[in-house]
Amino acid sequence: MLKYYAIFYQLKNEWAVRFPDIDAIHTSGKDMEEAFDMATDALSAILVYGRKGREYKEPSSFQSVLAEAKDGEHVMAIIPDESIMEEYRPKKRVNVMVPVDLLEKIDKAKEEKGLDRSKLFCDAAEKYRAA
Numbered sequence: 599m600l601k602y603y604a605i606f607y608q609l610k611n612e613w614a615v616r617f618p619d620i621d622a623i624h625t626s627g628k629d630m631e632e633a634f635d636m637a638t639d640a641l642s643a644i645l646v647y648g649r650k651g652r653e654y655k656e657p658s659s660f661q662s663v664l665a666e667a668k669d670g671e672h673v674m675a676i677i678p679d680e681s682i683m684e685e686y687r688p689k690k691r692v693n694v695m696v697p698v699d700l701l702e703k704i705d706k707a708k709e710e711k712g713l714d715r716s717k718l719f720c721d722a723a724e725k726y727r728a729a
Contacts, residue, residue, distance in 0.1 A: 600645075600657065600677070600678060601657060601675045601676060601677045602617055602619055602620065602641055602657040602675070602676050603617075603618070603619075603657065603658060603659075603660055603663035603664075603673050603674070603675055603676070604616065604617050604623075604637050604641075604663075604673070604674055604675075604676045605617075605618065605663065605666065605667050605671050605672070605673055606630065606633060606634075606637075606671065606672045606673075606674060607668070607670065607671040607672075608670065609626065611628070612626045612627060612628055612629075612633070613626060613627055613628075613629060613630050613632075613633035614626040614633070615627075615633050615634075615636065615637040615640075617637075617641065617676075618658060618663055618666050619654065619655060619657055619658050619663075620641070620644060620654055622644060623637070623640045623641060623644055625637055625639075625640045634674065634676070637674075637676050638676055638677070638678070638679050638682065639679075639682055641676050641678050642678045642679050642682035642683045642686065643682070643683075643686045645678050645683065646683050646686040646687055647686060660673065660675070689716075694719075704718060
């Protein structure tokens with residue numbers, strides 16, 4: 599399980615977050631919980647998009663990040679969230695031909711499962727590919 603350690607520190611009216619291993623991420627939240635959520639989102643996004651010409655090294659250990667933290671700062675593990683990463687992954691529109699009767703069945707199934715057509719097709723394609 600990939601995890602990066604983030605340093606949380608308090609500013610005047612918010613909690614800020616920095617990642618020693620990924621200096622491109624600086625985020626914050628009105629409280630610790632929101633800052634944690636923002637850090638998870640930012641880490642997930644940057645691991646999908648990356649930065650042109652830049653590879654990220656393996657995450658540092660907890661002890662090395664803790665040694666970098668100053669008094670009053672907190673170190674927490676942040677694990678990228680696969681569902682957030684999915685939202686950031688680039689998409690490409692394609693045209694497919696589907697028989698009308700099958701499309702009606704798909705539309706009924708997507709409503710029952712709370713999916714849109716794209717998500718349903720992607721899920722089905724992943725299951726087919728894995729089989």
